[in-house]
Amino acid sequence: MSNAIIPLLLDSLASAALIFFAAVGLTLVFSVLRVLNVAHGSLYSIGGYVAASLCLFIASRQLNPYLSFAALLFSAVFVAAIFGPLIERSLVRWTYGKSEAVQILITFGLFLMLEDLQRMIFGVQSFYEDAPMRLLGTLTIGGVVYLNYQILLIGMALLVVISLRLLVNHTRLGRLITAVVTDREMAQSIGIDTNRIFILAFSLGVFLAALGGALATPTSGIAPGLGADTMVLAFAVAAIGGLGQIEGAAVASLIVGVARVLAIYLVPSLDAVAPYAAMLVVLLIRPYGLFGSMTARRI
Amino acid sequence: MRTIVAASAVLILAVLPVAAPWLQFVLTLAIAKGFAALGVAVLLRAGLISIGHAMFFAASAYGVAFLARAGINDLGLLLILSVLAAALLGAIAGLFLVRYRAIFFAMLNLAVSMVFYALCAKLYSVTGGTDGMTVPVPAVFGVVLGEPTFKSVLFYISLALMLLVGLAIQRYLNSPLGHALAAVHSNEIRLEYLGIPVWAVLLVAYVVSAALAGLGGAIAGFAIGRVVPDFAFWTASGHLVLIAVLGGIGGVPGAFIGALFLELLHSVAVTVTDAWNLIVGLTLIVVIMFLPQGFYGLFSRKEASSL
């Protein structure tokens, strides 16, 4: 029993870790900018496409295969540096202070555009280059074989949670971010450059999404439609945890991972629906997620 | 004056396919999508954006295919039953969804529709997977028609339904219930203090909008002769949102004018580029950014919140 369930659990947690990267970026951007970027999932798949292209290039030139690890990280930084400031400045900034309906429509329009652009640039075939996964090999404990790459993914997710918490609680930038999150007007009035904070936070969110996409290429590959799937899954995870909650997203990823394992055991054909079922159950009991709350308007 | 404009517009629509037969299919599809976009526009009144309404469009088209497979072969009956099915689905989803606003509402609609899409594509033995299901030519008032004749009849029935249903929706929006719906966007607290149950107002609107999308889906199914999971795909929902936003200024006719405009544009655009969603997304952004303020009150901020 455990021989079968532990690899399955590891597998589920590894894929949950990938969604976590996207979800935590989404949640971070939401808490700082108060904008939910509907195009966030597209940045995940763009990160994946860039990483896959680089890894395939490295393989085709027969360069040192360990370069592909650097390529994964570089892709995320690259996508964040290009798309973060670009999108924040051109579209998202325009929506500050406007109604949420406008924010949804603008970022949804961007989502449609980005998905089509990817299809035009990268075509409709899927990208898959598993050099990084092969290089790391496997681990055998008690006769059960584990993929080291999956363990790495889970480790990285933990690392992201810890780093973000450290960033927010123990750095100057973190204090500035906290000030902006707590009271935007107040932060502005004491001279904090909120526009800079917004660009930084948005780009960090893009980085996390693109990192997820890049790390996904060696395991699941990148195919058209991934951006939309990721967006909805990332939202599901962020919603389960409570929008704006970093640790909430981590706990929610665990829940989604475990839900998937249960689904594979109970109703294998519906494993893809498991995250949504988990979301439905959580939201029916707690409408704004495990750690979220909706404060009533003062009248 | 307005009635004259409307009447002449409908007359022109009615004779267009006689002059240019290829337009008949495009126009039928435009009316079908106009119904669905009108559904999205109804919710937009309350400031709620559904980016998953293609689900109801698809559900009803699948409904027609299933009912036809089960031996029901009458156009009227198929339309009524499939719209009811969409409305029922809307009631079930709505019970859960009308608790939410803004981004939660939008994203949860998207999520529900993507689950629906995934199920349609995966459950091969039931839905035929990505191949979809055929929608056979039904009998019209007991008369069995050839396919070309049926398509013409379908077009004129759709045109008539557009008028009838459009008027009914206009009435609904002008009724106390319709005004309460628009008021949800302005001030829910005042609504509650008037003793008006906001959730019920929204649930009615949600069911109406699902039924409208369902009517559109059934017509589209008949016009195309097939239903595939892509009917429910999120990009299809995106089109509906764009049409609703485009037509927003024009009220009920706006949805149909927007749909007509977009379908015509689409049939031209596909001959030169396959970047259709790029165009849709860009148009959406441009329309939102450069439209004059005040449109549907979407731009208006909520009441001040302080002591």
Added chain:
Amino acid sequence: MTRPILEARGLHVAFNGVKAADGVSISIHDGEFLAIIGPNGSGKTTLLNICTGYIRPGSGSVLLDGHDITHLSPRAIARRGVARAFQIPQLFSAQRVIDNMMLALAAKDGLWNAIRPLDTGARRAEAKALLDLIGLADDTDRISSTLPEGHRKLLDIAVALALKPRLLLLDEPTSGVSALERFPLMEALMSALRQRQITALFVEHDMDVVARYASRVLVWNAGNIMAEGRPDQVFSNAQVRERVIGVA
């Protein structure tokens, strides 16, 4: 004495340790026009929020006609004949003034009619009459967000009146209303209350208004009632004069 319409018993509520109600009990009887005065931040609005079910008290209960309504929603309490006008007007700001009024009138009866329009001749006439009464006759077709603050306040009160309540709660009805319009507003309000036999409770800062119109005054301070009585009694209380009215 008859049973009170509305009664609050031992209400406690605190926000982050700050007590906005600290064991308050009040009651209001048929036909009264009860004024509540007190410094800003002393918890007057909070009391109205509790009495209308918008927030739940930490402890204590609210009774309407002797029935416990502490845990009912604002909607359920409104349905039982309690209407409220807000300190900050709560309007349908994107809608016209007349539509705000007609929707309030329809809320009472006829909301579930999706066939007849909101704008029926009879309903419009009734709305117009109320707008005339309250002094908004010239603003009928304006979008309510474009009204000046004082007129938004008036509209908020007119909307509450349109519900034909038995009990009306008014949160600083004259604040934001110009000094010139203040007494005409109060006269109109009083005649509407008398004519329709509405009992009312109002929070007020203008002592002239209180002295002239209130049938009884509660003086509120730091979440508690520090004095109570007829206006002349209360205003002659030295403590009240010092702490609340600001004259020694």
